[in-house]
Amino acid sequence: MIEIEGLVRRFGPLTAVGGISLRVAKGEVLGFLGPNGAGKSTTMKMITGFLAPTEGRIVVCGHDVVEEPLEAQASIGYLPEGAPAYPDMTPLEFLQFVATVRGLKETRAKDAIDKAVVRTGLTSVLDQRIETLSKGFKRRVGLAQAILHDPPVLIMDEPTDGLDPNQKHAARSLIRGMAADKAIIISTHILEEVDAVCTRAVIIDKGRIVADGTPGELEGRAPSHKLDDVFRSLTTPDAEIKVESAS
Amino acid sequence: MSFTNATLAVFRREFSGYFATPLAYVFIIIFLLSMGTFTFYFGGFFENGRAELDSFFGFHPWLYLFLIPAISMRLWAEERKTGTIELLLTLPISLPSAVLGKFLAAWAFAGIALLLTFPMWLTVNYLGSPDNGVILASYVGSWLMAGAYLAIGSCISALTNNQVIAFVVTVVICFLWTIAGHEIVLNFFQAWAPTVIVNTISSFSFLAHFNAITQGVIDFRDIIFFGSLIALWLFATVVAVDAKRA
Numbered sequence A: 001m002i003e004i005e006g007l008v009r010r011f012g013p014l015t016a017v018g019g020i021s022l023r024v025a026k027g028e029v030l031g032f033l034g035p036n037g038a039g040k041s042t043t044m045k046m047i048t049g050f051l052a053p054t055e056g057r058i059v060v061c062g063h064d065v066v067e068e069p070l071e072a073q074a075s076i077g078y079l080p081e082g083a084p085a086y087p088d089m090t091p092l093e094f095l096q097f098v099a100t101v102r103g104l105k106e107t108r109a110k111d112a113i114d115k116a117v118v119r120t121g122l123t124s125v126l127d128q129r130i131e132t133l134s135k136g137f138k139r140r141v142g143l144a145q146a147i148l149h150d151p152p153v154l155i156m157d158e159p160t161d162g163l164d165p166n167q168k169h170a171a172r173s174l175i176r177g178m179a180a181d182k183a184i185i186i187s188t189h190i191l192e193e194v195d196a197v198c199t200r201a202v203i204i205d206k207g208r209i210v211a212d213g214t215p216g217e218l219e220g221r222a223p224s225h226k227l228d229d230v231f232r233s234l235t236t237p238d239a240e241i242k243v244e245s246a247s
Numbered sequence B: 001m002s003f004t005n006a007t008l009a010v011f012r013r014e015f016s017g018y019f020a021t022p023l024a025y026v027f028i029i030i031f032l033l034s035m036g037t038f039t040f041y042f043g044g045f046f047e048n049g050r051a052e053l054d055s056f057f058g059f060h061p062w063l064y065l066f067l068i069p070a071i072s073m074r075l076w077a078e079e080r081k082t083g084t085i086e087l088l089l090t091l092p093i094s095l096p097s098a099v100l101g102k103f104l105a106a107w108a109f110a111g112i113a114l115l116l117t118f119p120m121w122l123t124v125n126y127l128g129s130p131d132n133g134v135i136l137a138s139y140v141g142s143w144l145m146a147g148a149y150l151a152i153g154s155c156i157s158a159l160t161n162n163q164v165i166a167f168v169v170t171v172v173i174c175f176l177w178t179i180a181g182h183e184i185v186l187n188f189f190q191a192w193a194p195t196v197i198v199n200t201i202s203s204f205s206f207l208a209h210f211n212a213i214t215q216g217v218i219d220f221r222d223i224i225f226f227g228s229l230i231a232l233w234l235f236a237t238v239v240a241v242d243a244k245r246a
Helices: A040-047 A069-074 A091-101 A106-120 A135-147 A165-181 A191-197 A215-220 A227-235 A239-246 B003-020 B023-042 B060-072 B074-082 B084-090 B095-115 B118-127 B132-159 B163-179 B183-190 B195-203 B206-214 B220-243
Strands: A002-011 A014-024 A029-033 A055-060 A076-079 A153-157 A183-187 A200-205 A208-213
Touching (some): A014 A040, A014 A055, A014 A208, A029 A040, A029 A165, A029 A191, A040 A055, A055 A069, A076 A135, A076 B084, A091 B003, A106 A135, A106 A165, A165 A183, A165 A191, A191 A227, A200 A227, A208 A227, A215 A227, B003 B095, B023 B118, B060 B074, B060 B132, B060 B206, B074 B084, B074 B132, B074 B163, B084 B095, B095 B132, B095 B220, B132 B206, B163 B183, B163 B206, B183 B195, B206 B220
Parallel strands (some): A029 A183, A029 A200, A076 A153
Antiparallel strands (some): A002 A055, A200 A208
16 A cells, blocks of 8 residues: 655755665554664655655555645555644644544544544543643644544554553554554554564665564574564674674 | 635634634734824824824834734744644645645734724724725725735745744845835935836835725725735745745
């Protein structure tokens, strides 16, 4: 459902994404891993049509993101980095706004909001202004907004950042529960999350894919069978030395 | 989602946003106080002894210079600062409809502030019998001028994520645009520029077009002037937001 071919994004002299090709099918939960500045967020911003690619092509549910942005965006639910939401609105007003823009009408909008609110556990704060909410609640408002229209494609930039362990667990169950009929991409720093929710892990470094496989396959690459070690050896040039000195 | 529906959705969100915080109320109070002070104190409304609102409308261009950028500065700068711009632009709505929706909300808000000066109109009608046609035309002209200021401010706000910078730069650009027809500016250009350019510059002046309308004649050329100026700056806003996504 997501097809990316030769994706490149340059910011002036800096190449943030240097040629990524990727296909994500229905039922897959792809974990996007990589050190800070590897190009994870930039790639997500291009898939969702926020940033235009310098080169390459992205097709979401049959719609080219550059040529038919509105059609592509209609089939995507997106949680941007930091889960931004309008601070002067309440979660209810915010979700109503998103529902309207997503073209959901009256009863359908109400049902969709009710469902998203229950799934993300927002019931207790529905009428509180978003700027007064805790980090965890803000993140969940962002999650609710992303899943509101039951999109076939979900793109989530660090969906569990700022959540406490219980909330992380709930968010992961939520993602797993929706996985069957969606194509999902999540970015994360938390490697255990990959084991917990992802069916596939892609590690990117300096704007390029350095590993792509199931979490199990990737773990098999390190003698220790730990994703941490695979991650470190792929994304740091002098990994051997670091691993030695650490042990 | 059609262009109109998307514009309307953005409009509604923005417009209710003004009243969700004290911002709207503080603004309206300051707007009305400064309008009143200038009309009665500096404009000599009573001393003139005439049943007209010239002393009221005469100050509008100058008061707008500071009041309107206070509305427009947050339009895009705040979206960028809070990161909601990424959300807004990845929802299935086109950029022009987002720009237009936000602008219309700000313009409607300015319109409400302007309408709340109606006690001025009541007063002058109580004291004498003014030409209400002229007053109506002046209100329309004033609102159009507010729209032009807002469109400029919208574009400047899209160029920065700092609201203070947006405010100051908007004031300066609006000031230049307002006084373009003033002698000081024209004298500066007359010294070296051909007459065509001098005339062009003076025809861009807000003051000239606004004053023409406040005479009570709504000439369609004045309406086209403000209308096309608004369209031009909103187009520039679309370009600016698009260029500064990263």
